[in-house]
Amino acid sequence: MTTALLVMDFQNGLVGRIPGAEALLGTVSSAIEKVRADGGHVGWVRVGFTDDEFDAIPSTSVMARMAGSVVRASMHADADSTQFHEKLTPQPDDIVVRKTRIGSFTTTDLDEHLTNRGVTSLVLAGISTSGVVLSTAREAMDRDYAITVLSDACADPDPATHEFLVGTLYPRYGRVITTAEL
Numbered sequence: 001m002t003t004a005l006l007v008m009d010f011q012n013g014l015v016g017r018i019p020g021a022e023a024l025l026g027t028v029s030s031a032i033e034k035v036r037a038d039g040g041h042v043g044w045v046r047v048g049f050t051d052d053e054f055d056a057i058p059s060t061s062v063m064a065r066m067a068g069s070v071v072r073a074s075m076h077a078d079a080d081s082t083q084f085h086e087k088l089t090p091q092p093d094d095i096v097v098r099k100t101r102i103g104s105f106t107t108t109d110l111d112e113h114l115t116n117r118g119v120t121s122l123v124l125a126g127i128s129t130s131g132v133v134l135s136t137a138r139e140a141m142d143r144d145y146a147i148t149v150l151s152d153a154c155a156d157p158d159p160a161t162h163e164f165l166v167g168t169l170y171p172r173y174g175r176v177i178t179t180a181e182l
Contacts, residue, residue, distance in 0.1 A: 001038065001039040001040045001041070002118055002119055002120045002121055003035065003038075003040040003041070003119065003120075003121040003122070003123060004035075004040060004041035004042065004043050004095070004114055004117070004119045004121070004122055004123070005031055005032060005035040005040060005041070005042050005043070005122075005123045005124075005125065006043045006044075006045060006104060006110075006122055006123070006124050006125065006126070006136065007028060007032065007042065007043070007044050007045070007088060007125050007126070008044075008045040008046075008104055008124065008125065008126030008127070008132045008133065008136060009045065009046060009047060009126050009127045009128070009131070009132045010025070010028060010046075010084060010085050010088050010125075010126070010127060011046045011047070011048075011081065011082050011083055011084055011085060012080055012081050012082070012083055012084075012085055012086075013074055013075075013079070013080075013081025013082060014081075014127045014128075015085045015127065017127075017157055018127055018128075018155045018156075018157065019159075020155070021155075024127075024152075024153070024155050025085060025087045025088065027150075027152050027153050027179050028088060028125050028153045028179075029087065029088065030179050031123070031125055031150055031153050031179045031182055032088070034179070034182050035123065035182070036091075040123075041094070041095065041114075041117055041119055042090070042091070042094045042095070043094065043095035043096075043097070043110065043113070043114070044084060044090045044094055044095065044096045044097070045097055045098075045099060045104045045108070045110065045126075045132065045136075046082055046083070046084060046097075046098055046099070047075070047082065047098070047099050047100065047101075047102075047132075048075060048076060048077035048078075048079065048082035048098055048100075049072075049075055049076060049077055049100055050076075050077050051076075053077075053100050054067045054072055054076075055067075063100070063101065077098060095110065095113040095114070095117075097109065097110045097113070101135075102131050102132060102135040103132065103135030103136050103138070103139045104132060104135070104136040104139065105136065105139040105140070105143070106139065111143055114145075119145075120144075120145060120146060121145060121146040121147075121148065122136075122140050122145045122146070122147055122148070123148045123149075123150060123182065124136060124137060124140075124147065124148065124149045124150065124154070125150045125153035125154055126153075126154055127154070127155050127156075128154075128155065128156040128157060128162075129154040129155060129156035129161065129162040129165050129166065130156050130158070130161045130162070130165060131156075133149065133154050133165070134165065134169075137149065137170065137173050137174075138173075141173050141174075146174060147170075147173050147174030147175070148174055148175040148176070148177060149166060149170045149173075149174070149175070149176045149177075150177065150178065150179055150182065151166040151176050151177065151178055152178045152179050153179055154166065
């Protein structure tokens with residue numbers, strides 16, 4: 001199959017910031033089951049930094065605010081807050097990458113993994129709709145992937161922003177569907 005579901009930033013420290021997180025986790029689990037049942041691929045993306053990666057962040061970068069001591073501890077690659085939520089577990093054949101930027105491609109070998117598996121279509125699920133989903137959709141578009149956004153498997157701390165993106169912006173890039181329509 002040429003389709004991969006990307007499960008992005010469903011990590012302990014981010015899931016808890018989303019209202020209705022339990023329902024969202026159930027929806028994402030359902031999407032994962034559907035993609036696997038159809039023979040599709042599942043890719044997992046999380047954000048976390050090593051000490052060297054924190055130290056390499058330029059002061060001009062939007063990511064620099066994560067280098068402060070309080071945020072640094074919670075965004076460390078080994079911190080519990082950067083691990084995938086226990087209700088969503090990668091399987092041995094899944095693609096798993098760790099990123100150090102907002103989008104899923106620029107600091108990972110995700111594109112190489114997808115290309116090696118013959119993936120041409122991406123289905124996006126993530127926290128947040130205005131962060132990782134937006135950046136990854138744009139990066140994927142530049143890499144010529146067909147893009148589908150699962151509107152009910154994405155969430156944003158600002159519900160109005162989520163609604164704008166899935167209702168207005170993302171349909172310009174590709175399809176926007178629900179998990180039931182997957």
